[in-house]
Amino acid sequence: MEFPEELKYTEEHEWVMIEEDLAVVGITDFAQDALGDVVFVELPEVGTAVEAGKAFGVVESVKAVSDVYAPLTGTIEEVNDDLIDAPEIINTSPYEDGWMVKIRMAEASDADELMDAEAYQALIAEES
């Protein structure tokens, strides 16, 4: 299982890639593995305001339906429409093609609160 060094992570198993004041968000390799085959993804509309810690979308797998939480406060700038017809991309490419949304951050310094790859790996070692 991979956890790229350049990404930030949340306790709810989302990853975040900071690109200036945009945050690209998806779910981690650990999350997709725990969920199993993803069959459906629900994403917000562009322009929706999201709040850190609040659900912004839903991932449904053959096992369960789970909320996806916004790692940061801001506005949805772009969503990955490819996931609507091909949600399995989340399983095959969680960190690249499987990105879910881009959030324009209200406060760029919020990103400092997120975990680095090492801290996240320690967290999942504890959980599993």
Next chain:
Amino acid sequence: MTILGNSGLVLNEKLLFEHSDPGRKGYSLPKLDVPEAALPAELCRDEIAGFPELSEVDVVRHFTRLSTWNYGVDSGFYPLGSCTMKYNPKVNEIAARLPGLADLHPATPPHLAQGILELMDKLQTSLAEVSGFARVTLQPAAGAHGELAGMLVIRAWHEARNSTRSKVLIPDTAHGTNPATATLAGYDVVPIASEGILTLEEVESHMDDDVAALMVTNPNTLGLFESNIEEICKLVHARGGLVYCDGANLNALMGIARPGDMGIDVMHFNLHKTFSTPHGGGGPGAGPVGVTEELIPYLPGPGVERVGDEYRFETDNAESIGRLLAFHGNVGIMVRAYSYIRSMGGAGLKHASEMAVLNANYIRARLEGVYELPYKNRSLHEVIFSDKDLEGGCHTLDVAKRLIDYGYHPPTIYFPLVVKGAIMIEPTETESPDVLDEFCDAMIAIAGEARDNPDLLLKAPMRSKVRRLDETTAARKPRLKWEGSE
């Protein structure tokens, strides 16, 4: 070990459409003995496209073959956690099929339907007695419908006090339908993380003047009794909220503890779980709701009441949340539940709960150490294991599939969500020690197979009519109707 699973002669069966042969039919009409008259031309058509044409034996074989593919509590052990798949005694079926009950039209005037109204009144009273509530409505058609009724009653109570509270607290050990119900009733859900059981401190830290209610399931979905419930109810009441209890797990408590006595304000029953009416395959169920004295005015109506020697529908219910169904609920299910309660008696119901708890703890004792037991508190009617200790790269899903080969309906899996790889086993009081032992032997054998020959799990089921299904494709690209022969 006896392995019940087998690959006997289970016949394949085509769709009725594929059996069709033009001109074949399963009826014969008597000779015309009245003058022939043509139907209006605009009402007639030459053919019905795709309509299957079959003989009587074609149809009988079709449905008989399909019925042999079925697995129910009448065919074997069905330890589906949270669902209380207890045996449904046949005496209940006999009662429900009595012509005076089964053939009664729902619009029959009350004075000609005194028998069924008396039964409904007595069922309400019996359920109130079992649960400790002041009054019970029988109207909701199933568990989630009962939850909605209960939450709308809570909402009506708040509105009558000009309260505009907007939040409902729901612990992560509550039933999965609870958040959906609270949302449908117009509330915002605030999830509470619990450590097995809910603590007073956790509730206190979330409790404020905007919380309309706490929704708990007791015993909860980990099969654990919420032992702080009395203090929690007092706290919520003191802060102006009400407490809803999901009664789906009442099978652990009958005759032992009453939710009404714990301080719960509203609870739904699942007659199709606790009171032994058939379920699975879509019901119908029945989800009566019990409330405290204070909430009676808001119950859905009209309910059945007794005035002197007569039973009738209530008329004075101006504050009621209104009707939830066109008629009076799933009456056939009520008859079965009443038959069950009367044939068991109070002592019998208590014994059923005691045996349900004993059976779950027997399984727990036999499988602890073989499968990981994430919560060590004493279980009630169901026990939750995880796949953490499973070897050979096998997971919960593989255990469930392998159990089919051994001849068992798999338990509930991957629920509750608070346990990773959950295996949720609820044996109910129905099962004898022999059945429990055979099942535990199978579970132990499967854990051994995972270690020694994991392919047996990963490729399971092997004895079933169809092998492992492609659930992903079924979910992503479902084929929901017949689209003609290819």
